[in-house]
Amino acid sequence: MTATSRVARRRVVGNAMFQGAVSAAVLVGAIPFVLIVFFLLRKGLPVVLNPDFFTQVEHPAGFPGGGMKNAIVGTLMILAIASLIAVPIGIFAGVYMAEYGQNRLGDALRFISDVLTSLPSIVLGIFAYSLLVATTGHFSAIAGSVALAVLMMPVVLRTTEAAMVLVPNAVREAGYALGIPRWRVTLRVVIPTALGGITTGVLLAMARAAGETAPLLFTALGSPFLNLDPTKPTQTLSLIVYHNALTPYPDLQDEAWGAALLLVVMVTLAGIAARIYVARLQRMSR
Amino acid sequence: MSTALPTGGAPSAAPALLRRGGHPGDAVFKVAVYGAALVVLLAAALILYEVVAPAQPTISRDGIGFVTGSRWDPRVNVFGALPFIYGTLVTSILALVLALPIGLGIAIYLAREGLGWFRAPLGTAVELLAAVPSVVFGIWALFVLVPVMRDSVEPALAHLAFIPIFAGPLSGTSFFTAGVVLAIMILPTLASISRDVIRTVPRELREGSLALGATEAETTLKVVLPAARTGITGAIILALGRAMGETIAVTMVIGNAPQMTAHLFSPGYTLASIIANEFPEAQGRLFISALIEMAAVLLLLSALVNAVARVLLVRGTARARAAR
Numbered sequence: 325m326t327a328t329s330r331v332a333r334r335r336v337v338g339n340a341m342f343q344g345a346v347s348a349a350v351l352v353g354a355i356p357f358v359l360i361v362f363f364l365l366r367k368g369l370p371v372v373l374n375p376d377f378f379t380q381v382e383h384p385a386g387f388p389g390g391g392m393k394n395a396i397v398g399t400l401m402i403l404a405i406a407s408l409i410a411v412p413i414g415i416f417a418g419v420y421m422a423e424y425g426q427n428r429l430g431d432a433l434r435f436i437s438d439v440l441t442s443l444p445s446i447v448l449g450i451f452a453y454s455l456l457v458a459t460t461g462h463f464s465a466i467a468g469s470v471a472l473a474v475l476m477m478p479v480v481l482r483t484t485e486a487a488m489v490l491v492p493n494a495v496r497e498a499g500y501a502l503g504i505p506r507w508r509v510t511l512r513v514v515i516p517t518a519l520g521g522i523t524t525g526v527l528l529a530m531a532r533a534a535g536e537t538a539p540l541l542f543t544a545l546g547s548p549f550l551n552l553d554p555t556k557p558t559q560t561l562s563l564i565v566y567h568n569a570l571t572p573y574p575d576l577q578d579e580a581w582g583a584a585l586l587l588v589v590m591v592t593l594a595g596i597a598a599r600i601y602v603a604r605l606q607r608m609s610r
Numbered sequence: 611m612s613t614a615l616p617t618g619g620a621p622s623a624a625p626a627l628l629r630r631g632g633h634p635g636d637a638v639f640k641v642a643v644y645g646a647a648l649v650v651l652l653a654a655a656l657i658l659y660e661v662v663a664p665a666q667p668t669i670s671r672d673g674i675g676f677v678t679g680s681r682w683d684p685r686v687n688v689f690g691a692l693p694f695i696y697g698t699l700v701t702s703i704l705a706l707v708l709a710l711p712i713g714l715g716i717a718i719y720l721a722r723e724g725l726g727w728f729r730a731p732l733g734t735a736v737e738l739l740a741a742v743p744s745v746v747f748g749i750w751a752l753f754v755l756v757p758v759m760r761d762s763v764e765p766a767l768a769h770l771a772f773i774p775i776f777a778g779p780l781s782g783t784s785f786f787t788a789g790v791v792l793a794i795m796i797l798p799t800l801a802s803i804s805r806d807v808i809r810t811v812p813r814e815l816r817e818g819s820l821a822l823g824a825t826e827a828e829t830t831l832k833v834v835l836p837a838a839r840t841g842i843t844g845a846i847i848l849a850l851g852r853a854m855g856e857t858i859a860v861t862m863v864i865g866n867a868p869q870m871t872a873h874l875f876s877p878g879y880t881l882a883s884i885i886a887n888e889f890p891e892a893q894g895r896l897f898i899s900a901l902i903e904m905a906a907v908l909l910l911l912s913a914l915v916n917a918v919a920r921v922l923l924v925r926g927t928a929r930a931r932a933a934r
Contacts (some may be wrong), residue, residue: 335825342827350698353801356794357739360750363740410724416646424643433647435920436654442848442916443909444855448881454660474653481650505633507640528741535743538857538882542890562745566858569749577753584746595738
């Protein structure tokens, strides 16, 4: 065998090994996620399919027939209050960055919101605790909502900015040419054009917040009762998964699996909805 | 968008006429959006204040001793955070070591063009997995991964116990299990950001290399990855930051024992998990202050790591664009 053909063979073999390694990485990476989905369905599906799961409140260990009504209502309430705080501020700050933010303040805001996005969520829990629990003397849904709002705000802000920057300047200029003041052009022309991207950002932020546990541990705290008063401790699905999984009682552990499955379904649906929406808008704009 | 219209950055585009007189509504609107921007900045400042100020009792009592002390005994008010900092670093670095080769492999695979119909769904799946809540990884790790670790993986690796890291009590709840869970959790982030970075490498570089007769492997390893190096480093550090701040899943599997040991199969503790475990029932001014100071240390660590990552990601993308 000549030297060149030996080199050629080594290169071919090396290439095949590389391709094999890349495919192997995809397969190995998929294994844990396949297993997670498998166990979620196996352990969670029977629990979720029981109608009591949605219509009953929690029961203590050993008392069958309990459900997640209090946690589902609590999750939705905390998420709604968090969105009421984070969405308007996030969108308005995003409008600022896209329309007025080509300066130092805009750059500072961009940097700060990136740092905020990646803060550990438990730190935000401590923040909300110091701000609203230590000062009022009691745990509350609002404290949890504030922690989640801080988590959602930068996501809404950055996606709003990104969506508005994509709106062609010709659209703005057409508005100005008609004599429409700038604020009306922004509100009635630019924001509606960018609405798809903004909605996606809001959905993604809500999906992220819905599954958070750490910032709620010592703010919303959790509660076995159905509660609609935002100033009282409130249960969420994520807190149930955490607390029940760590108990030694099989019936409570089963509830935890059911709640985990419900959370994943909610988060995944929000993610898919956001993507379908974006895909449709992209097709329309073509 | 198929047409190349100039986008964004309205101020320069607004005609001078508009700017001179202005509309009264413009001023009001500007105040409103300015206000929202300031609220975000204020929130950031408030977070810093509310996480540092309540830790004042231990900050003024222990000073730097808080982060260098290795003894943790709340009953006698001795608070050394070093074992927790150690646990945070060991688990996140372990996670990175485990996730990096697989994440890069997935990124390389996803960044290639036209290799089958399932690429798009696979990419979407990876992004959706990045949104799976931490607590879901936690419950799965607790009931599925911990037994496997305890009964199979750790005993098998314990045959290598002459290397000290593969030693410990084989209980399944350990630094090692926490590292594995974190590796799984950061994998989607690592893969999708690295894929985006690799995609910014100019096509001409890749095609030029292939046209010169380099194989796919040589092109990827010697041309594409080096060109994407800065951005990939950014992605890695970003993933490290995420692993350091991860709380719930780690708390459920790490075993909660504050100790510094090279034995990865021993139980440990992290900054985030001691807060999650102890804070809801914490009593005493100094103990609460110590736990809040843990959060302050975690905040500083992750802000630092993330700032570095952002700078690298921005620079990496800019360089790839400049090369185009």
